[in-house]
Amino acid sequence: MDLEAVRTFVAVAEAGQFQKAAADLSITQQAVSKRIAALERTLGVRLFTRAPRGAELTIDGQAFLPHASELLRVSERAVASVLPGRRPLRVDVIASRVAPSGLMRGFHRAHPEIExxxxxxxxxxxxxxxxxxxxxxxxxxxxAMPGRPLPEDIESVRVLDEPLQLLTGPAHALADARSVTLAQLVGHRIWMPGIVPGTEWAAYYEDLVAEFGLTIEATGPNFGSDALLDTVADTPALATFMSEQTRLVWPAGHGLRRIPVTDPTPVYPHSLLWHRDNPHPALATLRAHLAASAAGHDAAGTWRPDWVIPH
Structure with a gap:
């Protein structure tokens, strides 16, 4: 169905005259007549009858008018949904409890006007x-993961180097340490069932294991963070890595410890990716916000894989 013909029909119905509708639409009266005739052929009904005062809706025209008006409203919403600055900024944060989600919450607090x-x-x-x-x-x-460079049309910038922490239960051998070195973790079982082969975090931990001789186990089903915390709390032989800004809540009786890791501190490098031709104005605002809040990268005493894009 021709939306311009529908728009013309609504204009004539509101104006009550072909001539006035033509003026409102900035087209000729002949163009109005042609559009209405084409719409009537499409629908197979008469929409208007000529009257002394102009054009009156037929019964079919009266029935069609509310649907035609809604059709125009839907069309306007469809166009608005893709106009830069008119639609929400759509951002992938991977998961709700991790650092990128926190970064976007901070952005929302700073710019509540951006959807x-x-x-x-x-x-x-x-x-x-x-x-x-x-x-x-x-x-x-x-x-970028080994063997998986970003396409040329994708831009990226490092926005956060997030330190890892060791999470243990109260009976773990390292539970009372104020900090632990990577060397001290050699020989301890670090259980991370959420590691999925082929992901960027799997590549990260593979390099961490290879570099420092750690033992990371990804065995067993992944029942989520709550089950992981329950198991670590109850199993003295197990610990896990947890990113510093990962938000978790556990029962007070678990007695879990979050312990900083040092010499060096492993940091997980978060980057923002976007398409170089993306015109959404809020994307530039997000990048500026992240740049203003980002700390320095590759700080002394930290470690990250060699494949991470440095900037």
Whole structure:
């Protein structure tokens, strides 16, 4: 159905005259007549009858008018949904409890006037594909994994180097330490069932193990963070790594400890990815916000994999 013909029909119905509708639409009266005639042919009914005072709706025209008005409203909403600055900024934060989610909460507090759609995509390939298709505007990822360079049309910038911490139960051998070195962790079992082969975090921990001789186990089903915390709290032989800004709550009786890791401190490098031709004005605002709040990267006494994009 021709939306311009529908728009012309509504204009004539509101004006009550073909001539006035033509003036309102800035077209000729002949163009109005042609559009209405074409719409009537499409619908197979008469929409107007000529009257001394102009044009009056037929019974079919009266029935069609509310639907035509709604059709125009839907069309306007559809156009607005993709206009830069008119639709929400769509950002992938991977998961709700991790640092990127916290970064976006900070951005929302600083810029409450910007509408946001927060997405949670699992792997980097899905995120990059969504950025390239326009399904999302940006994603937080650790880039670039070995053998998986970013496409040329995808831009990235490091926004946060997040320290890892050791999480233990109260009976673990290191539970009372104020900090632990990576050397002290050699020989201890670090259980991380959420590591999925092929992901950027799997590549990160593989390099950490290779560099420092750690033992990370990813065995068993992943029942989520609550089950992980329950098991670590009850099992003196197990610990796990937890990023510093990961937000977790556990029962007071668990007695869990979050212990800083040093010499060096492993940091997880979060980068923001976006398409270089993305025109959404809020994307530039997000990048400026993250740049203003970002600390220095590759600080002395820290470690990150060699494949991480340095800037």
């Amino acid at each position: 946001l759609d927060v997405m949670m995509l699992f792997d980097v390939e899905a995120a990059v594909a969504a950025i390239r298709s326009g399904a999302i505007d940006a994603s937080f990822r650790a880039v």
